[in-house]
Amino acid sequence: MKLNLKVWRQKGPNDRGGFRNYTVEANEHMSFLEMLDFLNEDLIANGEEPVEFDSDCREGICGSCGMVIDGIAHGPWQGAATCQLHMRHYREGDTITIEPFRAKGFPVIKDLVVDRSAFDRIMIAGGYVSVNTGAPPDANAIPIPQDKAERAMDFAACIGCGACVAACPNSSASLFTGAKIAQYSLLPQGEPERKRRARRMIDQMEQEGFGDCSNYAECEAVCPKEISIEAIARMRREYMKAVF
Amino acid sequence: MKLDSKIPAGPVQEKWDRHKNSIKLVNPANKRKFTIIVVGTGLAGASAAASLGELGYNVKAYFIHDTSRRAHSIAAQGGINAAKNYPNDGDTIERLFADTVKGGDFRAREANVYRLAQVSNAIIDQCVAQGVPFAREYGGLLANRSFGGAQVSRTFYARGQTGQQLLLGAYSAMMRQVEAGKVKQFPRREMLDLVIIDGKARGIITRNLITGVIERHEADAVLLCTGGYGNVYYLSTNAKNSNATAVWRCYKRGAAFGNPCFTQIHPTCIPQSGDYQSKLTLMSESLRNDGRVWVPKNKGDNRHPSDIPEEERDYYLERKYPSYGNLAPRDISSRAAKEVCDDGRGVGDTGLAVYLDFQDAINRLGKDVIRQRYSNLFDMYQRITDENPYEVPMRIYPAVHYTMGGLWVDYNLMSTIPGLYVLGEANFSDHGANRLGASALMQGLADGYFVIPYTIGDYLASTELPKVTSNHDAFADAADGVQQMTQKLLGINGSKTVLQFHRELGKIMWNNVGMARTKKSLQDAVKKIKNLREEFWQNLKLIGRDQELNKDLEYAGRLADYFELGELMAQDALHRNESCGGHFREEYQTEDGEALRNDKEFAYVAAWEYKGEGKKPKLHKEPLKFQAVKLTQRSYK
Numbered sequence: 001m002k003l004n005l006k007v008w009r010q011k012g013p014n015d016r017g018g019f020r021n022y023t024v025e026a027n028e029h030m031s032f033l034e035m036l037d038f039l040n041e042d043l044i045a046n047g048e049e050p051v052e053f054d055s056d057c058r059e060g061i062c063g064s065c066g067m068v069i070d071g072i073a074h075g076p077w078q079g080a081a082t083c084q085l086h087m088r089h090y091r092e093g094d095t096i097t098i099e100p101f102r103a104k105g106f107p108v109i110k111d112l113v114v115d116r117s118a119f120d121r122i123m124i125a126g127g128y129v130s131v132n133t134g135a136p137p138d139a140n141a142i143p144i145p146q147d148k149a150e151r152a153m154d155f156a157a158c159i160g161c162g163a164c165v166a167a168c169p170n171s172s173a174s175l176f177t178g179a180k181i182a183q184y185s186l187l188p189q190g191e192p193e194r195k196r197r198a199r200r201m202i203d204q205m206e207q208e209g210f211g212d213c214s215n216y217a218e219c220e221a222v223c224p225k226e227i228s229i230e231a232i233a234r235m236r237r238e239y240m241k242a243v244f
Numbered sequence: 245m246k247l248d249s250k251i252p253a254g255p256v257q258e259k260w261d262r263h264k265n266s267i268k269l270v271n272p273a274n275k276r277k278f279t280i281i282v283v284g285t286g287l288a289g290a291s292a293a294a295s296l297g298e299l300g301y302n303v304k305a306y307f308i309h310d311t312s313r314r315a316h317s318i319a320a321q322g323g324i325n326a327a328k329n330y331p332n333d334g335d336t337i338e339r340l341f342a343d344t345v346k347g348g349d350f351r352a353r354e355a356n357v358y359r360l361a362q363v364s365n366a367i368i369d370q371c372v373a374q375g376v377p378f379a380r381e382y383g384g385l386l387a388n389r390s391f392g393g394a395q396v397s398r399t400f401y402a403r404g405q406t407g408q409q410l411l412l413g414a415y416s417a418m419m420r421q422v423e424a425g426k427v428k429q430f431p432r433r434e435m436l437d438l439v440i441i442d443g444k445a446r447g448i449i450t451r452n453l454i455t456g457v458i459e460r461h462e463a464d465a466v467l468l469c470t471g472g473y474g475n476v477y478y479l480s481t482n483a484k485n486s487n488a489t490a491v492w493r494c495y496k497r498g499a500a501f502g503n504p505c506f507t508q509i510h511p512t513c514i515p516q517s518g519d520y521q522s523k524l525t526l527m528s529e530s531l532r533n534d535g536r537v538w539v540p541k542n543k544g545d546n547r548h549p550s551d552i553p554e555e556e557r558d559y560y561l562e563r564k565y566p567s568y569g570n571l572a573p574r575d576i577s578s579r580a581a582k583e584v585c586d587d588g589r590g591v592g593d594t595g596l597a598v599y600l601d602f603q604d605a606i607n608r609l610g611k612d613v614i615r616q617r618y619s620n621l622f623d624m625y626q627r628i629t630d631e632n633p634y635e636v637p638m639r640i641y642p643a644v645h646y647t648m649g650g651l652w653v654d655y656n657l658m659s660t661i662p663g664l665y666v667l668g669e670a671n672f673s674d675h676g677a678n679r680l681g682a683s684a685l686m687q688g689l690a691d692g693y694f695v696i697p698y699t700i701g702d703y704l705a706s707t708e709l710p711k712v713t714s715n716h717d718a719f720a721d722a723a724d725g726v727q728q729m730t731q732k733l734l735g736i737n738g739s740k741t742v743l744q745f746h747r748e749l750g751k752i753m754w755n756n757v758g759m760a761r762t763k764k765s766l767q768d769a770v771k772k773i774k775n776l777r778e779e780f781w782q783n784l785k786l787i788g789r790d791q792e793l794n795k796d797l798e799y800a801g802r803l804a805d806y807f808e809l810g811e812l813m814a815q816d817a818l819h820r821n822e823s824c825g826g827h828f829r830e831e832y833q834t835e836d837g838e839a840l841r842n843d844k845e846f847a848y849v850a851a852w853e854y855k856g857e858g859k860k861p862k863l864h865k866e867p868l869k870f871q872a873v874k875l876t877q878r879s880y881k
Contacts, residue, residue, distance in 0.1 A: 012792070027518070027520065029517045029518055029520075030518075030520050031522070031628075033522065034520050034521065034522050037520075037522055037743070038520060040796075041741055041743060041744075043787075044741050044785060044787050044796070045741070045785075047787065048787065049787050049788050050787065050788075050795075050796060052793055052795055054310065055484060056309065056314060056316070056483040056484050056485050057316065057318065057319045057483040057484075058483070058484060058522060058523050058525075059319060059523075059525050059526075059624065060624070061318055061319050061405065061408055062309075062314045062316070062318050062319065062483060063313070063314060063318075064309065064310070064314050077627075079623075080627060084624075084627050084628075086627070086628070086630075088630060109454060109793060110792070110793045113793060115310065116310055116311065117310065117311065117431065119311065120311050120312075120313075120419070120422075120429070120431075123415075123416065123419045124419045124420075124422050124423045125423070127416055127419060128374070128416035128417060128419055128420040129373065129374050129375045129416070130420060131370075131373045131374055131417075132295075132298045133291070133294065133295040133298060133370060133417070133693045133694070133697065134370075135366070135369075136369045136370055136372070136373035137369065137373070138369055139328070139368045139369045139371075139372040139378075139386055140330065140385045140386055142372075143380075143383060143384025143385055144380055144384050145380075145384050146380045146381065146382050146384065149377050149378070149379070149380045149384075150377075152375075152377040153377040153379075153402060153403060153409075156376075156377050156402075156409060156412065157403075157405060157408075159318075159408070160311065160313055160314075183375065183377065184375055187375050187377065189372070189373055189374065189375040190375050
């Protein structure tokens with residue numbers, strides 16, 4: 001199938017950038033990123049610079065890839081990262097617009113590649129349990145009810161891709177931050193640092209230039225791991241408990 | 245070069261404890277005087293960086309991703325082994341050890357494997373303490389499942405995302421050390437050379453992948469935790485950026501390469517659908533707990549699977565290996581799949597697939613139980629193939645997945661270059677000629693959390709390490725070399741892209757150095773790879789500059805190394821005139837088609853020493869002695 005692409009090209013952080021139009025011949029079994037690989041092969045053959053984009057595992061778990069496709073972070077298929085989107089969802093002659101994740105906290109590096117190191121800094125502020133490598137108690141010493149462990153796992157499934165930020169009208173990182181805080185709030189491990197963790201991670205989120213949450217729930221709609229905004233409710237509860 | 249494995253004396257059960265009691269320690273106040281470079285932040289790298297930071301060392305961590313949490317360990321699905329024996333089904337450290345040695349077809353170093361089994365339980369404790377949400381039973385205790393090559397349930401898991409959860413545990417521990425100022429992160433850096441001063445590893449050269457600047461970093465020791473080299477085959481289950489460059493450049497600086505031909509072809513992957521394909525997707529081995537593998541009994545039977553009656557199906561793993569059945573080890577299952585497809589009984593459009601069928605399990609346990617166990621894997625399958633595995637059996641085929649070979653290390657995980665340590669998949673040590681399922685995560689974390697924190701102290705405490713700076717000539721030379729290679733790649737101005745070359749190399753490797761190898765296929769491979777490499781250096785087309793983000797340039801450098809490594813893999817496979825584990829030489833098989841080892845001549849680790857451009861590498865042999873396990877013909881019947 002022949003497709004028309006409108007792709008964001010930007011040479012570097014200080015370049016204004018803009019859309020360029022391309023056509024590409026794809027087939028329905030390709031993944032979206034394989035379609036872009038094909039486009040890049042064409043571009044290189046014609047002596048043009050390929051479109052830069054991050055990708056790695058190509059099975060929806062590393063969180064490297066991420067682009068806004070026709071206005072939706074990770075594209076039209078719910079519960080999937082960009083790499084899991086397949087071309088069978090498109091038809092001959094479709095026009096597809098491809099942009100980077102846009103947010104103050106995610107400056108563009110080049111084309112579709114953005115700097116998401118702000119997420120690391122939020123984690124550095126408290127996204128851990130303070131336990132040194134050594135001789136912790138036996139793994140079965142503290143039973144955790146199955147439903148709680150499962151709920152914690154629902155939140156722990158976050159892949160740190162940043163789609164939540166890209167989709168949010170406020171560019172809030174609340175779903176990302178909330179998912180980690182919610183995971184730990186359900187587990188006995190890390191309980192002593194619970195307040196410190198909530199306070200510090202949320203403060204860091206603000207410092208990075210991410211906005212506040214206004215309950216649009218756009219983040220939940222685009223999350224490739226379908227993490228519920230219950231994470232944000234839990235984060236707020238933890239924050240209230242921590243500061244008052 | 246002299247190989248000294250430094251295996252401690254005494255019975256295998258006592259070696260690690262004796263060793264820990266005898267090695268030198270670095271005084272707590274002196275630890276902060278040492279700087280350690282960690283390259284790669286997967287399970288091995290992140291756990292090492294965190295643990296060494298906690299001890300007080302200054303750690304500098306380098307990785308190619310934008311954040312350390314994206315390393316490819318994240319994609320491991322099924323689980324992690326430990327000899328906890330929580331299910332009370334008879335597991336012991338001895339059994340985990342023996343299963344792993346046997347699973348590796350008696351080509352692993354016994355002492356290392358025993359230590360691995362010994363520390364396995366502490367890994368689970370450590371991860372739980374970090375808040376890793378492992379699967380649990382209703383009573384709140386940890387759940388287990390079975391993996392191939394074992395008759396006990398010793399695998400711990402977090403849905404189908406065990407690697408992700410373990411890596412996030414190690415990553416969070418590392419972030420804590422970043423906050424504490426003990427770990428400094430260097431994201432989007434690619435290690436392009438090792439710097440050796442006075443015979444010791446003292447630093448690395450990196451390229452800043454955003455700015456293109458070639459940087460110099462000094463240290464007292466270097467830890468390579470850069471994973472495996474499955475991407476030599478182009479199509480594999482590895483992530484696109486997984487590569488062999490750091491390991492290969494160290495090989496060229498004098499680190500011996502152990503058993504390069506030992507690669508693992510995983511039996512359950514989604515089959516290839518076309519030439520445009522960029523990678524293959526694994527379906528976790530855990531699926532074989534409930535899925536039954538079969539093909540039609542008759543050749544060319546292209547009826548819909550549900551129209552093929554029970555008596556016309558061949559559940560070939562259950563038939564051939566009744567005691568392990570669908571949980572036969574990976575090498576054996578892969579070969580069996582190839583055999584039935586070569587026999588014309590493969591399914592799907594290409595005939596290169598077999599069925600993995602859940603119908604019986606769904607009938608027995610109900611759809612809900614199956615969904616609870618495997619929903620994310622089933623969803624992943626459906627997304628890629630557009631078929632619903634709850635209703636139609638999955639189609640699967642083997643794919644390159646893991647490399648047991650890697651840089652040779654001694655018992656302390658040190659390579660043949662003093663001060664250069666190699667951890668996780670990047671080393672050769674624990675899996676012999678075939679790795680069992682759920683043992684990669686175990687090894688990565690064992691090396692990082694529980695081995696290197698001890699063994700590196702011994703080196704630092706007993707070695708003269710005068711201060712060096714990055715102005716040293718050795719740094720300048722290495723940086724120049726890297727710069728020259730970059731310019732050379734950019735200056736070729738040919739007409740074929742990196743991707744085209746890589747696809748061609750992949751085809752040679754898969755067809756000639758893949759699941760079944762012969763003397764002729766390997767000799768052909770050596771020739772073809774040489775030719776293709778020559779063409780690469782004359783006809784590569786690269787766009788863009790070096791002083792900017794240029795992923796195609798990164799890729800070209802990695803491919804240049806794959807050509808050389810691919811040739812060494814073929815040479816190694818050619819010299820090993822026996823079949824063992826994942827290395828199957830068609831000339832050496834039993835009457836019923838199983839791998840035929842030759843212990844008399846080949847019970848050794850092949851460690852290759854680089855002798856210079858265009859020169860034949862030199863083979864060194866580390867004999868493998870088995871004290872605790874008896875060498876037997878591996879049988880899963």
